[in-house]
Amino acid sequence: MSVLNVTVEKVEQITDVVKQFTFVQDNGEALPKFSGGSHVVVSMDINGRTHRNPYSLMSSPANTDSYQIAVRRQDKSRGGSVFMHDQVKPGTKLTITYPVNLFAINRLGKKHILVAGGIGITPFMSQIADLNRLGADYELHYAYRSSEHAAFREQLEELCGDRVHFYVEGDGTRIDFGDLLGQQPLGTHAYVCGPEPMVKMMLLTAKYLGWPSNHVHSEQFLAPPVGDEFTVVLNQSAKEIVVPGDMSMLEAMEEAGVDAPFLCRGGACGRCELDVLETDGALLHHDHYLSDAEKAAGNKIMPCVSRAKCTRLVVNL
Amino acid sequence: MNMAFKNETFRDDYTFTNSPEAIRRFPFPFDKDEYMYSVNIEQHTKGAPGSVFENVIDLDEHYLAECEDRRITLADDPDRCIALPHMMDAQWDMLELGMESLAKDFPEHFQLSRDGDNWHWVNKPLDIEQKFVFGDLSTLPMEPFEFISRQLQGDWVVMDQRDEDLFADMGMVTSQADWSLAFDAGMSFKEWHGPVPQANEMGIFERALKYLLHLQYGSPVRRLNWTMTVNPRLDTSPENYPIWGPDNVSVTANNVADKVFLRVELQTLFRLPRSNAITFGIRGYLISVRDIATYPRWAKRLHRVLTNLHPDLAEYKGLTNYRQLVIDWLAPMDDGADIGEGTHPE
Numbered sequence: 163m164s165v166l167n168v169t170v171e172k173v174e175q176i177t178d179v180v181k182q183f184t185f186v187q188d189n190g191e192a193l194p195k196f197s198g199g200s201h202v203v204v205s206m207d208i209n210g211r212t213h214r215n216p217y218s219l220m221s222s223p224a225n226t227d228s229y230q231i232a233v234r235r236q237d238k239s240r241g242g243s244v245f246m247h248d249q250v251k252p253g254t255k256l257t258i259t260y261p262v263n264l265f266a267i268n269r270l271g272k273k274h275i276l277v278a279g280g281i282g283i284t285p286f287m288s289q290i291a292d293l294n295r296l297g298a299d300y301e302l303h304y305a306y307r308s309s310e311h312a313a314f315r316e317q318l319e320e321l322c323g324d325r326v327h328f329y330v331e332g333d334g335t336r337i338d339f340g341d342l343l344g345q346q347p348l349g350t351h352a353y354v355c356g357p358e359p360m361v362k363m364m365l366l367t368a369k370y371l372g373w374p375s376n377h378v379h380s381e382q383f384l385a386p387p388v389g390d391e392f393t394v395v396l397n398q399s400a401k402e403i404v405v406p407g408d409m410s411m412l413e414a415m416e417e418a419g420v421d422a423p424f425l426c427r428g429g430a431c432g433r434c435e436l437d438v439l440e441t442d443g444a445l446l447h448h449d450h451y452l453s454d455a456e457k458a459a460g461n462k463i464m465p466c467v468s469r470a471k472c473t474r475l476v477v478n479l
Numbered sequence: 480m481n482m483a484f485k486n487e488t489f490r491d492d493y494t495f496t497n498s499p500e501a502i503r504r505f506p507f508p509f510d511k512d513e514y515m516y517s518v519n520i521e522q523h524t525k526g527a528p529g530s531v532f533e534n535v536i537d538l539d540e541h542y543l544a545e546c547e548d549r550r551i552t553l554a555d556d557p558d559r560c561i562a563l564p565h566m567m568d569a570q571w572d573m574l575e576l577g578m579e580s581l582a583k584d585f586p587e588h589f590q591l592s593r594d595g596d597n598w599h600w601v602n603k604p605l606d607i608e609q610k611f612v613f614g615d616l617s618t619l620p621m622e623p624f625e626f627i628s629r630q631l632q633g634d635w636v637v638m639d640q641r642d643e644d645l646f647a648d649m650g651m652v653t654s655q656a657d658w659s660l661a662f663d664a665g666m667s668f669k670e671w672h673g674p675v676p677q678a679n680e681m682g683i684f685e686r687a688l689k690y691l692l693h694l695q696y697g698s699p700v701r702r703l704n705w706t707m708t709v710n711p712r713l714d715t716s717p718e719n720y721p722i723w724g725p726d727n728v729s730v731t732a733n734n735v736a737d738k739v740f741l742r743v744e745l746q747t748l749f750r751l752p753r754s755n756a757i758t759f760g761i762r763g764y765l766i767s768v769r770d771i772a773t774y775p776r777w778a779k780r781l782h783r784v785l786t787n788l789h790p791d792l793a794e795y796k797g798l799t800n801y802r803q804l805v806i807d808w809l810a811p812m813d814d815g816a817d818i819g820e821g822t823h824p825e
Binding site: 164194195197259260261262263266268269270296425431432433 | 642695
């Protein structure tokens with residue numbers, strides 16, 4: 163997988179829990195162009211282990227002299243966001259992937275409703291740059307907890323003018339999904355990114371109101387959950403790899419030197435999918451990619467986020 | 480690379496020929512004695528020097544003649560170049576890919592200098608010099624996709640990625656193996672592959688689509704496809720079937736070696752950055768059966784592949800009328816020896 167070597171040029175404290183990082187390429191060249199909604203996967207060396215986290219690109223696709231991402235500090239995590247907040251400073255060197263877009267604007271959409279919750283605002287920042295450039299009809303609805311958490315509010319007012327609407331939970335204003343989704347013209351596409359309950363609520367409301375599922379888009383990067391230790395057996399090479407409780411199957415395979423395919427590393431894209439040949443326990447699916455039927459059938463697994471409660475899991479790799 | 484561009488035709492008097500170098504570097508596709516479809520995709524990385532895989536976009540001795548052939552086809556039928564309105568970002572992406580690749584890999588023929596969005600493009604072989612503002616339509620003599628694809632060998636189909644699928648929403652198609660852009664424009668991946676026999680049942684397109692949806696910018700891929708054609712004709716389009724169709728029954732035992740051509744497509748797939756679209760290059764290479772036989776290994780391999788070819792595939796590829804004639808001409812050259820796997824000529 164192609165990687166880019168970058169140096170952190172700037173770190174800004176946006177709110178008490180959100181930091182913004184600016185990267186430039188080590189070789190002095192501009193970074194690759196990208197489409198709004200894209201993300202990059204940042205590799206971090208945490209205590210000798212490589213962690214890789216996806217972060218949406220917030221900067222404008224029109225100016226790629228630098229990339230900007232924003233990271234919300236999550237204390238109860240595997241350490242990626244804590245590392246970014248505590249260890250990464252101007253001058254720190256990192257490697258990132260080329261941009262990947264799993265949250266693209268549908269180019270046939272007549273109107274676009276963007277719904278962001280908290281740190282979920284990040285992918286919309288680059289989407290808005292494209293939407294403005296294309297002269298598209300859009301609205302941004304941005305919900306956050308209290309005025310201290312209003313990341314990027316000023317920037318959004320400048321970029322979007324009267325197309326942006328703010329909802330501050332602390333003031334008692336919330337997005338009414340039924341209202342918002344119940345009065346849009348045919349050909350409108352809706353996009354949501356934010357905390358899981360909000361995303362779920364929006365998707366359910368859209369479904370209930372009869373929105374076609376291919377007109378509703380969401381992006382949620384899941385952090386690989388912790389669990390019990392188990393052994394994964396690679397059928398083709400006969401390798402047996404122990405997956406510790408706090409490492410994902412994909413990470414354990416990589417640490418063992420296996421060149422396993424991956425892309426988003428967040429259970430969304432399907433690239434890492436493996437066939438399950440046998441197990442003496444149960445699969446624990448944590449992804450958003452497999453259908454309910456596929457999850458129940460138990461012969462596929464997404465090693466970037468999913469696990470198994472068993473002693474042995476044999477996959478076709 | 481020192482290259483003399485040939486003056487030759489792909490229609491009417493068919494003066495097309497391959498130099499010995501062109502024959503040697505031909506992308507012979509058969510590595511086994513039997514052929515069946517597969518998702519035979521590999522990374523499009525820099526290949527062996529002198530090979531068709533060496534550069535991002537290949538250029539050969541037929542460059543000027545192919546560009547002229549495209550010009551003639553478009554003059555008769557402008558609908559060979561279609562770009563749906565929502566594909567404008569993809570048009571600029573494609574222009575950038577074409578210009579950057581040619582300038583980097585063939586600096587003696589092409590130059591690209593940039594000052595921000597002010598670009599200056601020079602195409603020496605075609606005697607084109609163009610200053611323009613990247614992103615500003617009014618500064619080019621025609622839309623960006625048509626502008627660059629008239630200067631590239633091979634057909635190009637650009638697909639919009641949406642709805643977990645790919646849609647053929649833009650294309651320059653003047654050297655196709657009997658399919659119509661006008662008919663297919665706007666179709667989804669599985670829709671436009673509908674006519675291909677057996678592949679659907681084999682799940683080929685299901686897997687290919689899944690793979691392509693994850694195609695990454697900076698990591699292009701490639702594969703080879705093949706068919707055969709009578710006369711070195713590039714424009715074997717459904718639109719012009721009345722012109723070339725009858726040639727299929729003009730092959731005899733006396734003219735088969737010079738009239739029947741193997742036609743191999745080097746297909747490349749690139750993710751485009753601003754539009755998130757995928758561009759599909761379909762670069763055709765022609766070689767006569769007689770020229771294939773320059774290399775005994777190729778003669779034996781082609782003889783076996785055609786003999787073993789499933790009738791459905793032979794029919795879909797349009798070989799039915801002359802397949803046996805080609806087999807008969809190659810047969811004396813095949814001693815039945817085991818030549819092992821691989822596409823190498825010697």
